[in-house]
Amino acid sequence: MSRLNRTDRPYDIVLFGATGFVGTLTAEYLAAHAPEGLRWAIAGRDEEKLERLRERLPGGEGVGVLRADVGDPATLRALAEHARVVATTVGPYLTYGEELVAACADTGTDYLDLTGEPEFVDLMYVRHDARARETGSRLVHACGFDSVPHDLGVYFTVRQLPEGVPLTVDGFVTADAAFSGGTLASALNQFARGRRMRAAARDRGRHEPRLMDRRVAAPAGAPRFAREVGAWALPLPTLDPQIVRRSAKALDRYGPDFRYRHYAAVRHLPVAAGGAAAVTALAAAAQLPSARRWLSDRLRPGDGPSPEKRAKSWFRLRFVGEGGGRRVFTEVSGGDPGYDETAKMFAESALCLAFDPTPPTSGQVTTVTAMGDALTERLRAAGITFRVAAEREQAPTTAG
DSSP states (O other): OOGGGGTTSSEEEEEETTTSHHHHHHHHHHHHHOOTTOOEEEEESOHHHHHHHHHHSTTGGGOEEEEOOTTOHHHHHHHHHTEEEEEEOOOOHHHHTHHHHHHHHHHTOEEEEOOOOHHHHHHHHHHHHHHHHHHTOEEEOOOBTTBHHHHHHHHHHHTTSOSSSOEEEEEEEEEEOOOOHHHHHHHHHHHTTHHHHHHHHHHHHHHSOOOSSOEEEOOOOOOEEETTTTEEEEEOOSSHHHHHHHHHHHOGGGOSEEEEEEEEEESSHHHHHHHHHHHHHHHHHTTSHHHHHHHHHHSOTTOOOOHHHHHHOEEEEEEEEEETTEEEEEEEEESOTTTHHHHHHHHHHHHHHHHSOOOOOOEEEOHHHHTHHHHHHHHHHTTOEEEEEEEEEOOOOOOO
């Protein structure tokens, strides 16, 4: 199905889960930054909440309201048929996400979400990528802090390096921010499903086409003191390096032999050790249903940090890229990563898919392969920094 055949649909963008914490922030961002003529709607299962949200939005009288429920596949199908792009904040996606992915893949509707759940992404590839390719649907996962700035940041770094040579990039994440109940629920769900997550990854590997003349890797790396950024580097077990690896597999610009490693950067060793211990303890607690329930009750989905806390929050991603005798330091930075900037990234991704000239892709694709330069320029214009911090000549290195 040609995307031109979808212009007669009632809405350019439908935001599903608009009354949740991040959903509301995304709706407010869209209302404040909607281009002239944007046809968009908010959707969810509670029409009264949706109507109250619409009343608060600038220009809300022009925003549609659609009722849709993850427990009613017919309503999700109708939602997909009404939109050119569907953006959903309804998670955990393993629990609530698949029916909407299936509806979008089947109707040729572009799909965006905020998942950080590797198992969900792998399952959706195996089950729905082929159908999405047939209909022209683009299924783009992880369109918030997971994993937009990491994916675009590595791509930005690669473009500063020579073409056609082996390349390595290391990413270092620093942030000061709080998280919401929805984020906690997703994290606990992942920690509890390690075996099934590995099984889904293996199954995906059996379905994915293999690279024949290039190598791409995203190994976990080991804890170390990274002199290049002056901090302790702790491997981050997030979805981000997997997304980066898939972008690198899809694009020859990453070179014949590419490697990416992903770290949290912590300046002081005691803080690094404490953080690692806390993650280990959370993972252990997630194995027990009673402990998961207790932790979930401490911060429930729909809860999140105050505007005052978010205003003080920030993130900085530093990348060190090497190849072809060059070494480059780049940086991507912004404000509150989990909520304000995630809402910005999510909304701008939806607008990018709806309106910008983008590469001819379909199926499950990453933000780089689906939107690349267009989304980078949108985010720069919206206040997120992409910059080259330093670059220098050095002896050539090889990926490993």
